[in-house]
Amino acid sequence: MDNPSDTPSQSPADEALIRSALTAEINQRLRSARITDGRAVIIAEAGDLSEAARAELEAEIAAKLGALPQVTEVRVALTGERRRRRLIAVGSGKGGVGKSTLTTNLAVALAKTGRRVGVIDGDIYGPSQPKLLKTENIKPAATADGAKLIAIDSPYGVKVLSMGHIVAPGKALAWRGPMTGKALTQLIDADWGDTEVLLIDLPPGTGDVQLSMLSAHKPDGAVLVSTPQDLALIDAARAGQLFEQGDVPIIGLVENMAGYACPHCGEVSDPFGSGGVERFAGALDIPFMGRVPLTLATRVAGDRGEPPAAQDDDTAAPFHGIAQKLARWLDTGAI
């Protein structure tokens, strides 16, 4: 019903009458307008509006059309009810703590619950999402007007875009700060279709990408990852401060590589100590989201581009648990 004239019972005169009673701005939003037995039925686009603005638009249409002598009742249906796309940053202070692995698996686990999820690889210099989501060597297409990239569909029900899909390996190394900011914008502003949640795999630390992200594309929340080592915890705290200063709520802290289960004898050892992240989260009053053990399966799966979270086994379970908490946060603002 994109074209109002598709509606058989609709009279052009009625539509003209309705349009003449409304402002140009509201007319731009009209998808359908008709009057039947004194009842005006309006369908208008409002997917870009806040709840308050939607209510205002509805009230304005009702008031303006209600004032017409030909109209005894006004019914307004606003389309685009779905919520605005949410941007969740996954960050760590220190490199190599498993931030990219967590981003991929959280995205895949969230997608398994029916949400439409995308992953942005914010690691301009060392992109890993093409490998993790098995989209290496795929180039993203552009929209018909050439203005936007189109996010790539990974085999795991998650869309993805990375500088690794666009720039030859090693090329971005020579880029300076402003270029990395622009690159990130290109990825975020791409055509993500009906994606509801975008997870951004941030590079470690508190550098240009993080700053440009906070200033230009403020995330709705941030998940922090740390190993149990003291040093990683201190760095995680630093990354946390960056988000707090930027007024980005910290959704919670994830402990990765917590305890190692020997694949041969099953004995669990704790090369980096255990429980440190949870205690640390408690001390800082940050919610603790869960613990992902160090497993050979996780590392091998990452190398093969087969995220464990796509399965339902023991290796996948921690990712599903953390994804459930993230889903709860998305729905209620608390985990």
Ligand SMILES: Nc1ncnc2c1ncn2[C@@H]1O[C@H](COP(=O)(O)OP(=O)(O)OP(=O)(O)O)[C@@H](O)[C@H]1O
């Ligand atoms: N829970 C885990 N068990 C086993 N291996 C893991 C686990 N988490 C991550 N790894 C492995 O550790 C390495 C580093 O992980 P990853 O690339 O996700 O870290 P990162 O924090 O994103 O690193 P970078 O700082 O390079 O962006 C990878 O080889 C990955 O497969």
